[in-house]
Amino acid sequence: MVVARTISKFKVRKSNYDKFPFVAVPDAADACVTGWADIAGCLQQFVAKRRREKPILVVECYPGVDETAVFNELKSRLAPALAVHAAEAMYAAEKIDALVAPFLGGNDPVFGYLSGLALPNFFDIERLWHFRRRIEELKNGLVLIVGCGASLIAWGHILVYADLARWEAQLRFRRNEASNLGVENRTLAASLQYKRAFFVDWRVADRWKRPLIKRWDFVLDTSHPREPKLADAEDVRRGLSEAAKRPFRVVPFFDPAPWGGQWMKEVCDLDRSAKNYGWCFDCVPEENSLLLGLGDTRFEIPSIDLVFHQPRELLGDAVHARFGDEFPIRFDFLDTMGGGHLSFQVHPLTEYIQQHFGMHYTQDESYYLLDAGPDATVYLGLQENIDAQAMIRDLEIAQAGGAAFPAEKYANQFPAKKHDHFLIPAGTVHCSGASSMVLEISATPYIFTFKMWDWGRVGLDGKPRPIHLNHGVANIQWDRTTDWVKKNLVNHIEPVARGDGWREERTGLHEREFIETRRHWFTKAVPHDTRGGVNALNLVEGEEAVVESPDGKFEPFVVHYAETFIVPAAVGRYTIRPHGAAVGCECATMKAFVRT
Numbered sequence: 001m002v003v004a005r006t007i008s009k010f011k012v013r014k015s016n017y018d019k020f021p022f023v024a025v026p027d028a029a030d031a032c033v034t035g036w037a038d039i040a041g042c043l044q045q046f047v048a049k050r051r052r053e054k055p056i057l058v059v060e061c062y063p064g065v066d067e068t069a070v071f072n073e074l075k076s077r078l079a080p081a082l083a084v085h086a087a088e089a090m091y092a093a094e095k096i097d098a099l100v101a102p103f104l105g106g107n108d109p110v111f112g113y114l115s116g117l118a119l120p121n122f123f124d125i126e127r128l129w130h131f132r133r134r135i136e137e138l139k140n141g142l143v144l145i146v147g148c149g150a151s152l153i154a155w156g157h158i159l160v161y162a163d164l165a166r167w168e169a170q171l172r173f174r175r176n177e178a179s180n181l182g183v184e185n186r187t188l189a190a191s192l193q194y195k196r197a198f199f200v201d202w203r204v205a206d207r208w209k210r211p212l213i214k215r216w217d218f219v220l221d222t223s224h225p226r227e228p229k230l231a232d233a234e235d236v237r238r239g240l241s242e243a244a245k246r247p248f249r250v251v252p253f254f255d256p257a258p259w260g261g262q263w264m265k266e267v268c269d270l271d272r273s274a275k276n277y278g279w280c281f282d283c284v285p286e287e288n289s290l291l292l293g294l295g296d297t298r299f300e301i302p303s304i305d306l307v308f309h310q311p312r313e314l315l316g317d318a319v320h321a322r323f324g325d326e327f328p329i330r331f332d333f334l335d336t337m338g339g340g341h342l343s344f345q346v347h348p349l350t351e352y353i354q355q356h357f358g359m360h361y362t363q364d365e366s367y368y369l370l371d372a373g374p375d376a377t378v379y380l381g382l383q384e385n386i387d388a389q390a391m392i393r394d395l396e397i398a399q400a401g402g403a404a405f406p407a408e409k410y411a412n413q414f415p416a417k418k419h420d421h422f423l424i425p426a427g428t429v430h431c432s433g434a435s436s437m438v439l440e441i442s443a444t445p446y447i448f449t450f451k452m453w454d455w456g457r458v459g460l461d462g463k464p465r466p467i468h469l470n471h472g473v474a475n476i477q478w479d480r481t482t483d484w485v486k487k488n489l490v491n492h493i494e495p496v497a498r499g500d501g502w503r504e505e506r507t508g509l510h511e512r513e514f515i516e517t518r519r520h521w522f523t524k525a526v527p528h529d530t531r532g533g534v535n536a537l538n539l540v541e542g543e544e545a546v547v548e549s550p551d552g553k554f555e556p557f558v559v560h561y562a563e564t565f566i567v568p569a570a571v572g573r574y575t576i577r578p579h580g581a582a583v584g585c586e587c588a589t590m591k592a593f594v595r596t
Helices: 036-050 067-078 094-102 127-136 166-175 190-215 233-243 263-267 304-309 312-317 316-321 348-358 386-397 467-473 482-488
Strands: 032-034 056-061 083-087 144-147 158-163 217-222 231-233 251-256 279-283 289-294 298-301 329-335 344-346 364-374 377-384 411-415 423-424 430-432 436-441 450-453 494-499 502-508 514-520 526-529 535-540 545-549 556-558 562-568 573-578 585-592
Touching: 032 298, 036 158, 036 231, 056 067, 056 436, 067 083, 067 144, 067 386, 083 127, 083 411, 083 423, 094 190, 144 251, 158 190, 158 304, 166 190, 166 514, 190 304, 217 233, 217 436, 231 233, 233 298, 263 329, 304 312, 312 316, 312 573, 316 436, 316 482, 316 585, 329 585, 344 467, 344 535, 348 467, 364 482, 377 423, 386 450, 386 467, 423 502, 436 514, 436 535, 436 573, 502 535, 514 573, 573 585
Parallel strands: 056 144, 056 158, 083 144, 158 217
Antiparallel strands: 032 231, 217 231, 251 279, 279 329, 289 298, 329 436, 344 430, 344 450, 364 423, 364 436, 377 411, 377 430, 494 502, 502 514, 514 585, 526 573, 535 562, 535 585, 545 556, 545 573
């Protein structure tokens, strides 16, 4: 077992990391109401303007939203002639469990198969028609329909969408506050709820949400249940359009880990009393939130809505043609400063992830060292002339509770220092060691990690973390040994260009990976161009920098040390230069984009 070490000394700078970045929506003052009383009043006024004898108010909900609370709050204040909770029209829980079972991987605690189900598959046609007839028979008065699939019951005259980021849904699973789609299972282990949501619920709900975005009349934010907010959907759509024209950041979230460290507490100004923080997801639009500034109000929506609503402007034509409305690049932090080793692991090959899990591309990645202690190491690739069967046998013995797996006997262990870059194409065994602060740059299918050895420790829940040795062994590329790894994967840095006060380096990734990464060092303005594809960047050196448009397309955008930001394809040319306290100092960014 890896024993947590005293945190390696690193330069602690005064934190200016922005944990709540937002996109200001032009001309959106007073565009949002807060609290159920004002929300109901706003909806009543809107209903009255429609001048219908039998107006139908539909409130669609994303999985994880507390539908019962929304239903009860609106029903009590709007006094509808008929109120319907959409869940009443769904199949019984037993039938829904049977429906989703083929996608849940049996007893596997982590992996399933991406579902192709659609939301109508969850509804009983007889129950649907029962409620449709009741609506038809009603002569006048307001009809209120609330829940996931509410618009299946009636198309409606007013459409409200109650949205929720996946990260908040996960927190609700952990607090036993939410259930999976169509069932009441909030007491189920949060990890199993997450698996079901990942492989089924979110796929189903996203398919239903995408075409509705252009029809929304209002958007309901219940991320903070005691402070619900209602915004005019036109303002939300304008906010999404604004974000697609300028650099922006999504809202980062932080999480502890069994191997977690202490670096982010200082640099990102986090709760010092927490035991550790292992993860920071600061560019994962599938799970992060996007904050819109509606006047003085911050309105929270899932950042994936931007990908759904503005895919070509955000991603660019070539990336959109290849990935559809998915954001293919992920930036996150892995903090082991004062913590332990990550699990010894491998990611699936493309053909394996397609055949076994239904994902069309895999999790190639890299480790960029934001910081490192003097004893930091990265395990990467296999040593020369190892006995593969002996390694598998030792992994099996360790998994069965026998002798600890001797990782150093089989895997390369490279010293790691600040600004090193280690490339990790799928199929390469790897893990970051203790005393490291890793900026992980990767493709987005982020749960597909096959742990093969976890150093004999338990997870935060006190239970052993799931090991997937069979999956791992099936994907190990045994020819990625020391010489090949040194030549192809360790600090594969090439000068590309230079100018007045700046220089550009190519740092990867490997030719089997679709992501290209470039590092820019600069003391003056350095030119960039999206060239029709989305860019993701992190300020890896320097207190702060400013991103500017040479032709004034967007307002100057200030970023701080360690912040990840996204530059949409539609931006085109932009520059980055030191700003504030960094003026006169050398700064650096890491940029990732999809090769075309």
